[in-house]
Amino acid sequence: MLSLFRRSKKSQKEKDFTKVLEQTNPSDSTDLPIYPSLEDNLQLIKKVFENSSDVNFRKIQVNETLKGLVVYIDGMADTKAIGDNVLKELLASYRKNPDQIQNKSELQNNVSFPSVQFTKEFKKVFSQILFGAAVLFADGCEEAMILSVRKGVRRGVSEPTTEASIRGPREGFTENLRTNTALLRFRLKTTKLKFEPFVKGEQTQTNIVLCYIEGLADKSVLDEVRKRLDRIEIDSVLETGYIEELIEDNPYSPFPQLQYTERPDAAAGQLLEGCFAIFVDGTPFVLIGPVTAWQMLHASEDYYERFYISNFIRWLRFFFLFVALFTPALYIAVTTFHQDMLPTTLILSIAAAREAIPFPALVEALIMELSFEALREASVRLPKTVGQAVSILGALVIGQAAVEAGIVSAPMVIIVSMTGIASFAIPKFNFAISIRLIRFPLMILAGAFGLFGIIIGSSVVIAHVAQLHSFGVPYLSGLAPLKQHELKDILVRAPWWKMIHRPSSYARRNLKRMKRGNQTAIK
Structure with a gap:
């Protein structure tokens, strides 16, 4: 069953292990390999996570020669999934037929978990442990198996507290990045909805996602957003406010140049106008850009009520x-x-x-x-x-x-x-x-x-x-410079059957969003 647990010959890596342990912080090494010896790997991980009581080390003893180790952070990894879907089935399968599994692909098929990866570098091991994964080491193997067992420890979807509305959806973004992207996917069921990942913050390693609809968002704007995100070098990103100040055009202006929202319907509406969105893991607030001054005076329910009420x-x-x-x-x-x-x-x-x-x-x-x-x-x-x-x-x-x-x-x-x-x-x-x-x-x-x-x-x-x-x-686009078709959604909100085109300030391509003649004939 366990080719992962089969012992390989001693290499030069084991001989250099003493030098590695003398490093002040081995986790900073970019090419630190996984050692064949399970005890060497255990000592190295304990040195990196020294004085970290939440890091658990769970040893596996199948027989005298077959040993393993699972490393995970308590509270971030799902311990029940590790025990039931990984360890029990792994050991039961081996005891039943030790020669059943001959390679990694067959091993992956015998682990009842959707996401399994293999790595030979400790850099990826440390990164995945800090993101909530569990890592399985085997004595005599120079590869580790990464198990995606991240536990949902954050709050569930609830009604937005900062953007209340009378009419409209009651769902709000949460602190979980993948929950937020899923809430957006529920509303925009198109393959053109793209999520580009970034990781920022030397200490926090915060996941950031640039979201846009391909074919609507302007390419030059997206290229500029990518450049500004790539230029960010900071030790921590705890909220979208960090990103907002680092990428806005005029940081000394009292006026905001990016909008933030915790409403999925508001984010979806802006993406359909040709804007982009920036998600940051750990916060329910999503950045929207580009923006205009008029956009700051519009609310989501303006588009849900009849246009007479919305205009008033x-x-x-x-x-x-x-x-x-x-x-x-x-x-x-x-x-x-x-x-x-x-x-x-x-x-x-x-x-x-x-x-x-x-x-x-x-x-x-x-x-x-x-x-x-x-x-x-x-x-x-x-x-x-x-x-x-x-x-x-x-x-x-x-x-x-x-x-x-x-x-x-x-x-x-x-x-x-x-x-x-x-x-x-x-x-x-x-x-x-x-x-x-x-x-x-x-x-x-x-x-x-x-x-x-x-x-x-x-x-x-x-x-x-x-x-x-x-x-x-x-910032005053629509009135300065004047764009007549955008006047239908600035000072007034025209009926939906009149707003045939998207604002050209955001969407430079595919401006037409509906066919003419959708309105009901008036007799």
Whole structure:
């Protein structure tokens, strides 16, 4: 049964074993071979995994001359599969007929496990053990058998927590890379869906996958993504945020140039537009690129509801974007420099409310905005059972107390509250927090120069966004530069039977996604 357990002649490798053990870290060697002696291999592995209590060594003793060793990490490898599907059947088959198996292919057929590999190098052995595989060594053999027995120790598929929607699928990505790619395969049943593997992180050896649909994604964009991923040299990759900062076009811009999502349907929709996706093992968030500013204001359910409803909600988002960005600055500018722009009754009401306030409008606004941001951050960090109550009660109690104490005025509390609510209406968190950051420079400019300061700040922001790119795609693509057929899915969402073509900003080929005449005839 076990050609793997048959002893070979002693080679020079065994004679050099003492020198190998003297190395500070044998696992760094690129050409370290597997030794015929089982004890030599055992000592070498124990040296590499010294002070690692989770690494298990399970010896196999068939008879006096036939010995084996299984090495795996407890908690990552499925010990039940190792015992039931590998060791028991292997030993039972040998005892029944010792000469049954004469080569590796027959040995593989007698192991009830879907994935079996053979290797002669310790480099691959160490790598596979750290990824959750079990490795079988045999005394007298210079090859090891790698058994894919990785155990699913991570959480199962559940509803996304950061991208809630009223209508749409309830499945969300998980921390398991292969679960995530399978969730995407369930939605895109085509052979053109490609997954290109990368491994990044010297210490973490994190699996990364570049995903795209062949024939839709632009080749030049994909080549650029591959180059940027290949250039990454870092000791660890723990989340997609590492990759995002290392491959984006303009790392100093406050605006995100990549979108992240934990919704498989959102990722599938972007891939069908001609974008690419980057999966990272260990995180449920998937990077999507290239992106535009308009994409950051769209939600998945925009495409599931009828277009009348989608357009109404989309216009609300655009309105609240301006509210979140400009309302505090406009209030500061008008109350400080341009009081004549307001109706007399309104300005008198504001003046009466601010009569006992010791601070100028700018300082008052900064106090309230920073307090609101602190409450929002605290509500995220606190346990869910109390976080929501603390944020609501904190805002009410602190706001009311501040008004009664004469530190801030009641109109300022209203302005800050409206601004906070408006920022929550932006569906993408990384874009919403960029708006919140830009709001503070605009407030300072408004306090210094009034409406002229707001115009100056807005001009700088627009100029910056206009020159911003995401993997060669202009950030305002669709409006600047103008592409008429893309206007059907920017400020408005046209009916599906009108959106015949894909956005040419992403997909440079195969632009047509449906045939004309799909709409129902109106009588």
